Amino acid sequence: MTAVQVQQPIVESAAASASMGLELTLGQCTVVQCNYAHGRQFVDSILGEPLHQGYNVQYKGTTLHMQRTELKHRAGFCLLDDGVYSYMKVYDFLSFWARLYNAGKPVDELLKAVGLEDKAKVRLSRLSMSEKRRLSFARSIVHDPELVVWEDPEQNLDLEGCIIVRKLIASLIDQGKTVLVTCSTMEQAISLSEHVYRLTENGFHRFLTQEEAEPAEQAAPLDAADILDIEEPTAEQPETAMPKLEKLMVKADDKYVFLDPSDIYYVESNDGLSHIHSGAGEFAVTWTLTEMESRLSRQQFYRCHRSYLVNLQHAAELIVWSRNSYSLVIGDGKKSKIPMSKAKFEELKAIVGSQT
Template sequence: MVGLLEKKKQRVDSLTFSEKKRLQLARIILHDPDLLVLEEPTQNIDLESQIIIKRVIAELVREQKIILVLNNYVETAIELTSRVYSLTKEGLRQIEVKDEGDLNNGEVAVSVQEEEEILTRPIRFEKIPAKVNEKIILFDPTEIAFVESHDGVSHLHVKGETFPCTYTLNELFDRLQMFGFFRCHRSYIVNLQKVREVITWTRNSYSLVLDDAEKTSIPLSKGKLNELKDIIGL
C-alpha cells in the first residue's frame, strides 16, 4: 500500500526521509486501527510519497476508518479532505470547502426564494471564493486581512496564507466594502478592522501596519490618506 515492497531488504536508516514517512504510515495501518491521527503527513516529502499517502488515506476512508489530520496550512488540509476545521483564539470552526463542480462560475448556488431574501436584506453576508487545486475554499470576509493584486491576479491573505481569487480587485472591493474594507492603494484592499497603525514614512509615503504577528505593512497612497481620516473620524 505504501510502495515500499522493493525496499523490503533495506535497513530503515538507509531509506530517504520521504520513504521513512511512508514506513511510519505502514506501521500505523498494520494494526488496522479504527482511528488514525496523522500529523503533517505530507510535509517536506517528495511528490511520489505525497501521491501514495493521499491514496492510502482515501482507501482508509473508503474502509470507513476515522482519520484526524493535524496540519498547519489550510491549503494542504483541503487537498486531503473537504471537511476542514480551523483552530483559532476564538475556538474551533469549520471552513466551507466545495468541489469545483459544485459551484457555478465561483458562485454558491441559491434558490429563487433565497435570492429574493438576500436582495431585501440591508446587510449581505457573502463568502469570498478562492481556488486550491480542484476545490474552492469559501472565506468569510472578516477572515481576510487584505487583498493584493499581482500580475493581474487577486490574492487573498488569510491568517498568514495566500490564496488566489478569480475576482478582480475592483469586483472584490464592491463585495467587501460593506464589511469595512478600504481601497488603500491601486493594488491593495485592506480590512480596516485588522489595521493597528498608520505610519508616515516621508511627506509622500505612508503605510498601514496590521495587528498580525508579522506586523505586515501595506502601502497607503497619498491620495487615500484624507479619505481614510474621514472614515476613522480624524
C-alpha cells in the first residue's frame, strides 16, 4: 500500500523529462541518494518549510505539512543538525520527548534498541557523536510514528552505530513502518535497501539494484586505442618479442593516462558510465562493467554487485550488517564500503577460502 507520494517540481529540460515521482509503501525502506543540498531541500519540503515547498508530498492522500498536529504525531524525523540538551541525562531526555508526545512506547525499550541501555544515567554532554546520533534516532520514533524520515543516518556514526541503525531500520520495516532515508553515496544507498532513487537537480531517477531483473549488457566493440594490451609471446613468437604489458589507457581532460590494473581499487557503474577508482584518481569511461570485467579477467577482480567490480587485492574487511546484507571494505584510504548480497558472499567465500 502506498503511504507517501512525492511529486517533484516541474523542470523543463531533457534530463528532467526522464525523471519520476517517488512512492513510499508501508513496510519498506526507500533510500534517496543525493548531495546534502538536494537532500535538505527535499526533507524541508516534507517538513513544510515555506522556503522549500518545491515538492508536493501526499501522506495517505493528505498534503503533508508538519505544522499540522495530526500529521506531526504520525511522522518522525531525525536530521543531521538536530540538537540535544547536553545538561540532561539520556533516560530523562527520552522521557521528556515521550511526555511531550504523550507516547506510550517504553523508554527502556528504545534505549535497548539503540544500544544505549548502559548509558541511561549518563549526561548527554559525555556521549560520543555516534551515541548522540543514536539517541536522536530513538527520539524520532519515541511516539511510534507511521512514517520515519532520517537524513544521512550513517553520517557521524562509528561501525557499531552503523550496525545498530541498520538493525533498527529492519525492525521498523518488520513493524510495517514507512521508512525514508537520504544518504550521500550510492554504495551506502544500495547496501541499505533495494528501493533506491537518485535525486539531482533534474529530479528522481530509479536505481535498479542487484536483486532486480538485470537485462543482459550489450558489449560494444572496444576501440584498440582505448586498451593497451600486449600479450605474452606464444610458442610461435620469437623469444625477443616484447614481454606482456597490460594497462588501461583512459582519457583525462586533454591527455591519456595509463592505469595499471593492480592500482585500481574498484569500478562503479553509474549514469551510463564506468567510474574507475584508483590510486591515480577517478576516471569515467564509456565501457560497460561487463567489458571492464572481461578486460580485467586475468587480474583478481570480482563482480560483487551488478554495479561494482572490485580488486580483491585491495579488499581489507567484510562487514556483516545482517543475514542478507554485507559490505566489502576497500583499502583505498577512504575505506569505501562496497555492497554485496548473501549469494555473492557465499560465492566469494568459495573463491578466497574461509574458515566458516
